[in-house]
Amino acid sequence: MSTVFSKIVNGEIPAFKVAENDEFLAFLDVQPIVKGHVLVIPKKTVDYIFDIEDDLLGRFINFAKSVSKKMDLAFDCKRIGMSVIGLEVPHAHIHLMPINGIGDMDFNKDKLHLEKEEMEAIAQKIVEAK
Numbered sequence: 001m002s003t004v005f006s007k008i009v010n011g012e013i014p015a016f017k018v019a020e021n022d023e024f025l026a027f028l029d030v031q032p033i034v035k036g037h038v039l040v041i042p043k044k045t046v047d048y049i050f051d052i053e054d055d056l057l058g059r060f061i062n063f064a065k066s067v068s069k070k071m072d073l074a075f076d077c078k079r080i081g082m083s084v085i086g087l088e089v090p091h092a093h094i095h096l097m098p099i100n101g102i103g104d105m106d107f108n109k110d111k112l113h114l115e116k117e118e119m120e121a122i123a124q125k126i127v128e129a130k
Helices: 004-009 054-074 116-128
Strands: 017-020 024-028 038-042 079-083 094-099
Touching: 004 024, 004 038, 017 054, 017 116, 024 054, 024 116, 038 054, 054 079, 054 094, 054 116
Parallel strands: none
Antiparallel strands: 017 024, 024 038, 038 094, 079 094
């Protein structure tokens, strides 16, 4: 099955990548709820996160954790929130967001519309965080 995320993995659709290895990819959500909203996906297309094999799921969470650590350095926030909903795209993914309160992760909020240059700057800020 081809999804928007598998097209990103295959390079058919551009993305603001913040981290990548052989198994996983992290990139900015193009319709973010907050600045710095990142999606973390396995490169292998699996629709439902709980259908991912145990070993791969563990590595998936650890990859997301490594991305969250960089995000925590890049943004002035209380936490990096994590959410798995799994209804928007038939490809397992984790939402990571810099948050200061639970309301920051309200998926009913209007999405931000950021210019390409701002998205590039946010992605670079995460990539360069040390």
